[in-house]
Amino acid sequence: QRLQWFSTSLKKLIPVKVTKMDHAASQVIVTFEMDSKVWKSVPFWFLSKEECPLKGPLPGQEKEDSGDEEDRKKRKVARRSVTPDVWEMERKRIQATQYLTADHAVREAEQKAEEDRVRKIEEEHRRRAVQEAERQKVQEAFEKRKKEAEEQRLREEEEWRQRLVEKRKKEAEEEATQLAEEEADEEERQERKRKRPAEEAVIKHDPLTLDILSSELSSARQDGVVKSSGWLLRDSRMWAISRYTPKSFLVVGQERAQKKQAAEDAFEQAPSSLLCRWCCDSALRPRWFLPVVVKPKPDPEPEQNYPVQQGSWFGS
Structure with a gap:
């Protein structure tokens, strides 16, 4: 079956023939009419795509193919009877060679571009993986420092609480001691106050x-x-x-x-x-005793001592 192959380098359709249907590999193999040694393969799934280079036959070729076998044989005989133009054949061969060379270069460029794209994608993946590893490492270090800082803060807070508790206990003990001393002093004052009348009575009588x-x-x-x-x-x-x-x-x-x-x-x-x-x-001197300044009366004879009568009070 005659079909058309779109050449991206020549920007035109070139006639080809289907030589094999490889069902095992799921592809169609076609050869160029101008050079049967050159062939192309197209997978089955790519035939229905618009960007597929393998196109259908031209409208005139379909009518020609729809004729009977005798007409085809006659046309074939008629074509064989004509002597081919050598220069034309050589020109077509050169064009096909150029086309194949250009197509091969295009394919190589496309393949190289695809390889570059895949390489860039892989490099981007590796770069992202390295960045993610670095970010994870930094995050782990940050979490570790944060945890250590939190533990340090908790330890300092606990130490501060312990010091505060000890300080409060010490203050409470000091207050209790001071209160006990004040109570003891108060009891001593009360005891002296209770004993004071008896002491005054003893002093008086x-x-x-x-x-x-x-x-x-x-x-x-x-x-x-x-x-x-x-x-x-x-x-x-x-x-x-x-x-x-x-x-x-x-x-x-x-x-x-x-x-x-x-x-x-x-x-x-x-x-x-x-x-x-x-x-x-x-x-x-006792705390309850207060001195009283009393001027003595002048004696008539300071150098002599007179006897004191019974029942008299000194200095009166």
Whole structure:
């Protein structure tokens, strides 16, 4: 069957013949009429495409092919009877050779372009794969640093919480200790406040014993506490009592009565001009005692000591 082959290089249709239908390879093999050694193959699926180079026969050729066998034989005989033009045949052969060469060059160019396109696609795929690997690596490093930073922040926050808890515990302990000390001080003040009336009563109604008073007055003279001017004997007595008040509570029974009587006798025999000054040391005086400045009355004869009558009060 005669068909037409569209040459992309010559931009025209060239007559070809179907020489074989290869069903195993699913393709049609055609040869050019001008050179039967040159052949082309077209797959079956490509025949129905518009861009297929294998075209159908021309309208005149279809009518010629539709004639009977005798007419074809006659035309064949008539063609054989004519001597072919050598120059024309050579020209056609050269044209076919040029066509095949150009078509081969076009095919090679197309094949090279296809190979370049495939190579570029593969290179693009490799480049994208490398970029994706780099991006994944950077993302993993970022996630790792983020996780480490979060863990560090949690550790610092936990340490800060522990320090805060310890600080709060320490402050609570200090507050509890301070509160306990304040409560102890308050209890001590309350205890002193409760004991104060008894101490004042002892100072007011219970004189010191003779030996304690004598030793205290002698030590006061040696230390320079008791002098010839300053406070009255009553104040010196109260100063001495303030140092030995706890001992006065230990005197009980007959011994206390005897010492009380001896103290009264000592006060009767003590000179009225005996004076003392207030001690500057705060540890030697009680907190409840406040000094009162009393000017002594002038004696008619300061150098002499007069006996004190029974029941009299010193310095009055």
